[in-house]
Amino acid sequence: MQPLIRTGDDEPAVIQNVPALGRKRKVGVEIETEKPFYEKGDIVLVVCADREIKNVLGGKVAAPDSSRTHDINDAVIVGVFV
Numbered sequence: 363m364q365p366l367i368r369t370g371d372d373e374p375a376v377i378q379n380v381p382a383l384g385r386k387r388k389v390g391v392e393i394e395t396e397k398p399f400y401e402k403g404d405i406v407l408v409v410c411a412d413r414e415i416k417n418v419l420g421g422k423v424a425a426p427d428s429s430r431t432h433d434i435n436d437a438v439i440v441g442v443f444v
Contacts, residue, residue, distance in 0.1 A: 363406065363439075380408060381419065382439035398439070405443045411436040 365374035382398040400406065415436045417424035430436070 363408070366405070377408070377434060377437055380437045380439050383441070398442070400439070400442060406439045407441050407443065408437050408439050410434060411438065
């Protein structure tokens with residue numbers, strides 16, 4: 363993923379392996395889950411979590427391994443602009 367905001371003279375560094383939020387919804391009595399699908403050129407919104415998220419991606423309460431905050435390593439894609 364290539365950030366589109368330039369904060370210096372150089373091109374922003376590419377961000378790799380960013381997890382994305384899916385969607386879960388109830389249709390009648392059935393529950394559907396949707397995994398996101400992105401293509402090259404899609405413009406997405408990415409947020410950085412307040413704390414390290416690596417240990418909680420498995421769905422359990424966990425302490426962070428580091429004291430980092432608002433770090434690009436804890437980026438998550440929250441959606442695509444359409």
